Amino acid sequence: QSVLTQPPSASGTPGQRVTISCSGSTSNIGDMYVNWYQQLPGMAPKLLIYRNNQRPSGIPDRFSGSKSGTSASLAISGLRSEDEADYHCASWDASLSGWVFGGGTKLTVL
Amino acid sequence: EVQLVESGGGLVKPGGSLRLSCAASGFTFINAWMSWVRQAPGKGLEWVGRIKGKIDGGTIDYAAPVKGRLTISRDDSINTVFLQISSLRTEDTGLYYCVLVDCTGGVCYPGNFWGQGTLITVSS
Numbered sequence: 646q647s648v649l650t651q652p653p654s655a656s657g658t659p660g661q662r663v664t665i666s667c668s669g670s671t672s673n674i675g676d677m678y679v680n681w682y683q684q685l686p687g688m689a690p691k692l693l694i695y696r697n698n699q700r701p702s703g704i705p706d707r708f709s710g711s712k713s714g715t716s717a718s719l720a721i722s723g724l725r726s727e728d729e730a731d732y733h734c735a736s737w738d739a740s741l742s743g744w745v746f747g748g749g750t751k752l753t754v755l
Numbered sequence: 756e757v758q759l760v761e762s763g764g765g766l767v768k769p770g771g772s773l774r775l776s777c778a779a780s781g782f783t784f785i786n787a788w789m790s791w792v793r794q795a796p797g798k799g800l801e802w803v804g805r806i807k808g809k810i811d812g813g814t815i816d817y818a819a820p821v822k823g824r825l826t827i828s829r830d831d832s833i834n835t836v837f838l839q840i841s842s843l844r845t846e847d848t849g850l851y852y853c854v855l856v857d858c859t860g861g862v863c864y865p866g867n868f869w870g871q872g873t874l875i876t877v878s879s
Contacts, residue, residue, distance in 0.1 A: 647799055680864050689852060690800065692867040701867055733800050735865065743818045744802035744865060
């Protein structure tokens with residue numbers, strides 16, 4: 646059972662906008678930054694969003710992150726077939742003194 | 756170019772132990788924070804622990820579920836970080852990733868450089 650809660654799956658059609666949620670608590674998301682990682686099939690995770698809404702160099706602005714209270718969201722606009730992947734949220738947990746992840750959301754592009 | 760190459764995984768019986776290695780290159784290793792993250796088959800990511808760089812005292816933190824069975828260490832002379840796991844259980848089965856921690860701006864997190872992972876299978 647993951648500390649952060651994500652829906653197990655999400656889907657959309659090409660060009661559509663999809664959002665993936667990540668729910669936590671006051672000891673993690675509520676008081677700490679949230680990161681998002683994209684994991685393509687058979688590959689290692691890749692940093693997609695850091696500090697709630699910052700994109701590393703090379704990440705297109707189709708990807709955006711937001712946070713409100715103890716929840717965070719990843720939005721992908723202009724959905725493309727190559728966006729089909731698992732998406733993981735993560736945050737530092739002050740009570741556990743460690744990084745915690747969500748269970749991951751499998752995004753399918755229909 | 757940053758490279759992280761894990762090795763040491765394999766098939767091991769319950770109760771056994773294993774030591775994983777992660778050879779790093781392409782950055783100044785001695786002061787880098789390094790982390791281990793694992794992923795059970797078909798499951799999400801799980802942070803296992805981290806070791807800080809020399810300038811920050813080399814402090815080590817472990818995730819509560821694995822504390823006591825895992826030992827993270829580093830050898831700065833060969834730019835390598837290690838993960839020793841003892842009393843292995845079937846639930847330790849998974850892909851173990853070595854990750855370079857990004858501490859830009861004073862906030863540290865598993866960054867954009869991950870190894871390819873090394874697989875541990877715990878089975879009798």
